[in-house]
Structures are given as structure tokens and as C-alpha cells.
């Protein structure tokens with residue numbers, strides 16, 4: 001019977017048809033964007049989508065104004081722009097600090113740095129703090145993190161709620177990849193993260209998941225030959241690096257697409273701080289809170305496409321990020337948070353209404369890495385069109401600089417003498433902020449950093465005593 005079948009012409013015709021059919025199906029899966037178009041009301045109904053996954057992409061050290069989606073003249077970010085093009089973008093977004101650990105502790109807990117207490121090199125997030133991964137885990141999500149920045153390591157409390165909190169092993173760096181930051185001693189590239197993410201999607205993609213990817217190559221000025229589009233100056237290399245990481249992000253999104261997961265996945269893209277290129281006499285980050293080091297992107301791409309990009313122009317912050325997502329997902333809020341849901345901002349944007357400006361805060365302890373020194377807090381208060389950068393007397397004199405702050409998201413003009421009343425009021429706000437009560441869970445515990453940890457942290461380019 002087998003022989004007769006193999007000899008028959010119809011067998012080959014059917015086999016060929018099946019092969020062509022399978023090929024056509026595979027092409028369809030790759031080429032179509034399965035996300036449906038939806039109206040703005042669909043944003044309010046996200047919580048009703050069953051088994052909605054979350055992919056949270058944190059690009060360390062990413063200035064918002066270097067993304068083409070935020071109006072930059074260079075095309076640094078085609079994949080990220082595509083997320084914003086049919087999704088939601090917060091145009092005036094800020095992080096809570098310019099130093100990873102302090103900023104990320106505030107982002108996850110939705111509490112300002114003065115209240116998390118995570119402001120110096122040995123501080124850790126309290127085990128009593130309520131973390132989004134715990135809330136998501138209780139709601140039935142598989143919670144999985146891939147990270148490379150030692151400041152968000154488990155010993156500082158960042159793994160709370162994650163079933164897996166994994167730093168992938170560094171693979172050999174291909175010869176086309178360059179690492180141009182002089183102080184860098186860190187092995188591997190963000191490809192180690194994105195390849196692990198692909199493996200996660202292959203093995204866990206069928207269950208409802210929360211996947212957090214913390215990418216470091218922009219921080220480390222890593223890029224490859226194909227991304228070397230913008231020149232060789234320090235600032236150009238930073239752009240090259242964004243282009244390289246954007247391609248890696250695009251790979252993750254393509255993978256979601258190929259696996260048929262894009263129409264049931266919420267993608268959130270954010271950063272922990274920016275990077276200075278001499279705007280206030282400094283390069284890099286983790287030293288002050290001027291706007292170039294705390295102006296970061298926030299983009300949310302839905303499991304559906306919006307007919308037009310939705311752009312929120314009200315000031316927003318990383319402490320608001322999780323309160324917003326938890327409300328959109330109909331999940332329990334973080335109690336006692338300083339940040340709050342941005343749903344009113346989204347609704348006001350859709351309705352074309354205005355909202356009253358509220359004070360917002362960024363904070364760094366300028367002596368965070370010098371354990372023997374007293375804290376030297378520097379605070380930025382942003383309210384509507386004003387920004388005050390304030391430092392209490394300590395190692396240096398007290399400083400209070402009032403800036404006009406719109407519309408380019410930078411402190412473009414000192415107005416101390418023009419607006420003495422506003423300056424005085426904002427100094428009071430900064431002082432009151434610094435005297436805030438600790439949260440319900442109390443003060444931050446301190447951890448002992450061992451030599452291996454110190455070495456890892458110094459490899460990121462920081463001076464820690």
C-alpha cells in the first residue's frame with residue numbers, strides 16, 4: 001500500500017499543497033501585525049483582557065530628548081518610535097533621581113527617595129515595602145526579571161516578588177561591537193538579556209507573564225558597526241548606542257509578534273535617568289538633578305493599536321508609573337504611595353482639558369558613594385513652568401536656582417530675581433520635602449557590600465569608597 005501511495009501522482013500533489021500551505025501560514029504569522037485597531041475607550045478596558053502579559057523594558061541612562069519619538073533630529077530609535085506611534089507617550093516625564101539605585105527604588109515602590117530612604121550606597125529597599133512584582137505574582141502572573149546593573153541586584157531588595165531574578169552570564173562580545181566608555185569594565189552586552197528573553201518567551205510564553213528587562217548598553221556606550229551612524233564624539237557615541245539598543249528592543253517586539261503574543265501583551269518602556277553632556281558643567285549622571293539627567297521617556301504600547309498616537313503633555317514621573325499601570329490593569333494599588341495614577345492626565349488629554357500643576361520632586365544625595373561623609377541632599381522641585389534646584393548647606397554653600405521650565409523640558413533661563421515670590425515658595429516646598437515622614441514600612445535597611453559587589457559596582461564606572 002505504501003508503495004502504491006508513493007507512486008500515485010495525487011500523493012505528491014497533496015504533499016506539495018500541504019508544504020505550500022504550511023509555508024504560507026508561516027509567512028502570514030511573520031508578516032501581519034495581529035493587533036487590532038481600537039478606540040481610546042479600549043485603554044479603560046485593559047483590565048478586562050484575560051491573560052494580558054506585561055513586558056517592561058527599562059533602558060538604563062536613556063534621555064528622552066535623544067529619541068526620535070521625542071523630537072530628536074537624528075533617527076536613533078525606529079523600533080521605540082513605532083511603539084509610540086500607535087500607543088501612549090508621556091511627553092514631559094521625569095525620573096526621581098539620576099542614580100540608578102535611588103531612582104529604581106522610587107519607581108518600583110512609588111515613593112519619593114526621601115521616603116524610600118534608598119539614597120546612599122549601602123541602602124536597600126525594605127522587605128516590608130510593597131512591590132509591583134508581588135502584586136502581579138498574587139494576581140497570577142509568572143514574574144521574571146533579566147538584569148545587568150548591579151545597583152538593582154537582589155541584595156538591595158529589588159528581587160522582591162520575582163520568581164526568577166536573573167543576571168545572564170556574559171557571552172563573548174562579537175568583533176563588530178564596540179565599548180567606548182573609558183571607565184567601563186563590564187562584560188557582555190544587552191544581547192545577553194534579549195537572547196535570554198527570547199528563551200523565556202519560548203518556554204513560558206503560553207502562561208500569563210510579567211517580564212522585566214533592564215538593559216545597560218546605553219549606560220556603557222556600547223554599539224556595533226551597523227549602529228555607528230552618528231559620529232565619534234562622546235555625545236554621538238551615546239546616540240549610536242541608543243540605535244543599537246533600539247534594534248535589540250525591536251528584536252524582542254518581533255519575537256512577541258512571531259509567537260502570536262503581541263495582541264495580548266502590554267509593552268512599557270521607561271528609563272531610570274538621563275545623561276549630561278556638559279549642560280551644567282558635568283558629564284555622565286548620578287551627581288545632580290538638573291533636567292538633562294532626570295528627563296526620561298515613558299511609552300506604553302497596548303495589545304491594540306490606537307488610530308493616532310496619544311501624547312500626554314502634563315508633567316509625569318516614574319513614581320506614577322506603577323500606580324498608573326496597576327489602575328489600568330484593575331489590580332490593587334500600592335498603599336500610601338507618593339506617586340499616583342496618571343489616568344486623570346490621560347482622560348484630560350483625550351477630553352482636551354487642563355489640570356492644575358502639582359509639585360514634583362527629584363532627589364540625589366551628592367555624597368552617596370562616600371560612606372564617611374554626611375548626606376548632601378540636592379532636590380529639584382518642578383511645578384508647572386518653574387523648576388527649582390535646591391541644595392542645603394553642607395560641604396558647599398546653600399544653593400537655590402530657579403529656572404523657567406517650558407516648553408523644551410530643560411531649565412532654559414534663570415529667573416531668580418524676576419520671580420522672588422515663587423522662588424521663596426519653592427524653597428519651602430523643597431525643605432518640606434526633605435522633612436517628609438518615612439513610609440509605613442519604616443527606614444531603609446543597610447547592607448554590607450562585599451568586595452565582589454564593590455568590584456561589580458565600580459565596573460559600572462562609579463567611584464565608591
Ligand SMILES: [Zn+2]
Pocket residue numbers: 060061099100101219272273
Ligand atoms: Zn542607571
